[in-house]
Amino acid sequence: MDFYFGLAQIVGVHTLLGLSAYIVLLTGQVSLAQAGFFAVGAYTAGMLTVLAGWHLVPALGASALSGAAIACAVGFPALRVKGLMLVIATLAFGEGVRLFFFNFDYQIARGDIKVGPLGGEGFRQIRFFPENGWTTGEVMLFIWLFVVAAMALLWWFDRSRYGSVLRAVGEDELAAQSVGINLTAVKVSAMTIGGAIAGVGGGLYAHYTTHIEHTSFNILVATFAVAYPIVGGLRNVFGTLLAVIFVQAFLIEGLRFLGDWRNLLFGALIVLAMNLRPSGFLGARRRA
Amino acid sequence: MLDFLQAVSDGVLFGATYALIGIGFTLVFGVMHKINMAYAAASVGGAYCGLLVLKVMGSAPPALVFLGAFAAGGLLGWIVYVACFHFIPLSSPLATLMSTVGMLLLIDEVIVHVTEGVPLTYPAAFDDVMLRMGEFTMRGDLLLVFGVAVLCMAALLLLLYRTKLGLATRAVSQQPVAARLCGIRLERVNATTFIITGLLGGIAGALIGASVGALSPLLTTPLTVKGLIVTVIGGLGSIPGAIVAGLLVGGFESVLQMYRGVTERDLYVMLLLFVFLVFRPGGIFAAKGGRD
Numbered sequence: 001m002d003f004y005f006g007l008a009q010i011v012g013v014h015t016l017l018g019l020s021a022y023i024v025l026l027t028g029q030v031s032l033a034q035a036g037f038f039a040v041g042a043y044t045a046g047m048l049t050v051l052a053g054w055h056l057v058p059a060l061g062a063s064a065l066s067g068a069a070i071a072c073a074v075g076f077p078a079l080r081v082k083g084l085m086l087v088i089a090t091l092a093f094g095e096g097v098r099l100f101f102f103n104f105d106y107q108i109a110r111g112d113i114k115v116g117p118l119g120g121e122g123f124r125q126i127r128f129f130p131e132n133g134w135t136t137g138e139v140m141l142f143i144w145l146f147v148v149a150a151m152a153l154l155w156w157f158d159r160s161r162y163g164s165v166l167r168a169v170g171e172d173e174l175a176a177q178s179v180g181i182n183l184t185a186v187k188v189s190a191m192t193i194g195g196a197i198a199g200v201g202g203g204l205y206a207h208y209t210t211h212i213e214h215t216s217f218n219i220l221v222a223t224f225a226v227a228y229p230i231v232g233g234l235r236n237v238f239g240t241l242l243a244v245i246f247v248q249a250f251l252i253e254g255l256r257f258l259g260d261w262r263n264l265l266f267g268a269l270i271v272l273a274m275n276l277r278p279s280g281f282l283g284a285r286r287r288a
Numbered sequence: 289m290l291d292f293l294q295a296v297s298d299g300v301l302f303g304a305t306y307a308l309i310g311i312g313f314t315l316v317f318g319v320m321h322k323i324n325m326a327y328a329a330a331s332v333g334g335a336y337c338g339l340l341v342l343k344v345m346g347s348a349p350p351a352l353v354f355l356g357a358f359a360a361g362g363l364l365g366w367i368v369y370v371a372c373f374h375f376i377p378l379s380s381p382l383a384t385l386m387s388t389v390g391m392l393l394l395i396d397e398v399i400v401h402v403t404e405g406v407p408l409t410y411p412a413a414f415d416d417v418m419l420r421m422g423e424f425t426m427r428g429d430l431l432l433v434f435g436v437a438v439l440c441m442a443a444l445l446l447l448l449y450r451t452k453l454g455l456a457t458r459a460v461s462q463q464p465v466a467a468r469l470c471g472i473r474l475e476r477v478n479a480t481t482f483i484i485t486g487l488l489g490g491i492a493g494a495l496i497g498a499s500v501g502a503l504s505p506l507l508t509t510p511l512t513v514k515g516l517i518v519t520v521i522g523g524l525g526s527i528p529g530a531i532v533a534g535l536l537v538g539g540f541e542s543v544l545q546m547y548r549g550v551t552e553r554d555l556y557v558m559l560l561l562f563v564f565l566v567f568r569p570g571g572i573f574a575a576k577g578g579r580d
Binding site for chain 2: 030077080081083084085087088089091092093095096099100102103119120218219220223226227230231260261263264266267268269270271274275278
């Protein structure tokens with residue numbers, strides 16, 4: 001049973017990652033920076049619980065805030081450019097964050113071992129869950145609490161004026177601007193909300209794996225983040241969830257018996273899927 | 289001061305390879321208004337294929353290995369075109385972005401799988417030659433890298449501005465519909481562009497392998513990011529921009545490597561990109577009339 005709980009934890013965290021890219025994608029922007037916000041959230045929460053001794057819940061709040069703040073700060077310069085230029089800018093930012101944590105040392109001694117992030121070695125012993133005696137099932141429920149909250153929030157956005165504004169910008173920037181929508185405000189706000197969601201996801205990720213390092217936030221993770229909503233389609237949040245389950249539960253766990261060849265298949269399947277369904281499984285309904 | 293000049297000259301010489309990679313990205317962007325994310329991976333893949341020459345013939349002069357990488361790069365470019373662009377409608381930009389990222393992962397994994405993740409040594413040429421001017425030196429292999437890269441760029445510019453094929457390519461990049469009305473076959477021009485950029489990429493990959501001394505699958509991600517940064521700094525779609533930006537990034541990273549060490553150097557290259565995004569988002573040679 002623990003295996004399935006563990007799988008559900010992975011699906012939950014990746015859903016948060018996918019949702020953070022989903023809201024940015026609604027405004028028509030492809031951001032490969034989500035792995036960077038994810039990393040910021042992971043290190044923030046990890047350092048607060050391990051080094052400062054905080055409880056996890058306020059630490060996750062801090063992750064959300066730091067993810068949002070960084071996303072907002074990146075959003076302003078990066079969103080001056082759009083389309084493919086933004087892809088490049090965010091990709092470079094994500095790699096920049098990874099390289100930052102590759103060079104980031106901040107260790108303090110606790111007892112006879114040193115804890116804290118140590119550059120390329122990573123950040124070990126984020127042991128909040130085991131120290132407080134949480135079982136795998138409880139951890140899973142805790143993670144899914146945040147997933148459900150994020151999905152509900154985005155679901156509500158989709159039904160509110162704000163959601164319509166987001167989609168209007170995504171459909172046609174010029175038209176949206178001509179009816180008085182402030183493009184920069186909309187895009188930066190979407191980026192900020194995405195950053196907060198990714199930050200929480202990262203904080204949860206750091207705590208269930210107990211060990212994070214810079215390679216956990218590489219270009220592959222950034223690709224995953226945008227791949228979920230693109231593969232799942234932009235009709236609603238469930239497309240993203242569906243895509244996460246398809247990728248994580250079926251492609252990654254289900255094909256484990258293929259061994260090394262699984263990774264080969266993964267890239268090839270993306271290429272194939274995009275050739276067959278260029279607009280995703282659940283493509284956004286286009287109103288003429 | 290001398291150290292500084294030395295770092296700049298080494299970096300600029302090596303930067304020629306970044307310029308080649310940047311040209312590949314920018315050329316495809318100019319013609320199709322798409323980004324081929326798999327380009328740097330395909331270039332490294334081409335360089336790996338060049339090593340097959342050594343495997344088949346036992347021992348071969350480095351020039352033959354380079355030639356193998358050149359040809360394999362072209363072939364890989366064509367494969368990327370067919371797999372990621374040919375069948376996907378031009379109207380879905382997200383789909384080609386994802387398909388090329390998929391291709392990037394696929395090429396990466398194939399390399400890891402075939403070489404078992406172990407870096408392979410790459411044959412170098414002129415690595416024992418050293419130009420000296422007092423304390424100031426220039427490495428022979430870096431000079432070769434620079435020379436070959438300049439030759440490739442000259443050949444490319446000749447091709448683009450002096451041949452019918454180049455005329456067709458430029459026509460498609462300016463006005464695809466009008467070009468088609470003049471009887472230019474869009475698909476063929478697109479495929480040719482991919483083959484040409486692939487050839488350039490194969491050479492670039494081989495030059496990088498030769499000057500570093502080894503090839504590793506770990507090269508693909510930084511090369512992709514740096515190639516894209518070069519493209520943005522130079523201005524998307526501008527070939528002279530890519531050349532200047534490539535040399536600039538090469539020199540810049542070499543200087544920072546001297547002052548801040550190899551692990552931090554790439555961080556500053558990203559910062560350089562953001563400086564450009566804030567103060568000059570169109571790049572050094574911004575195209576007229578804010579194209580996306």
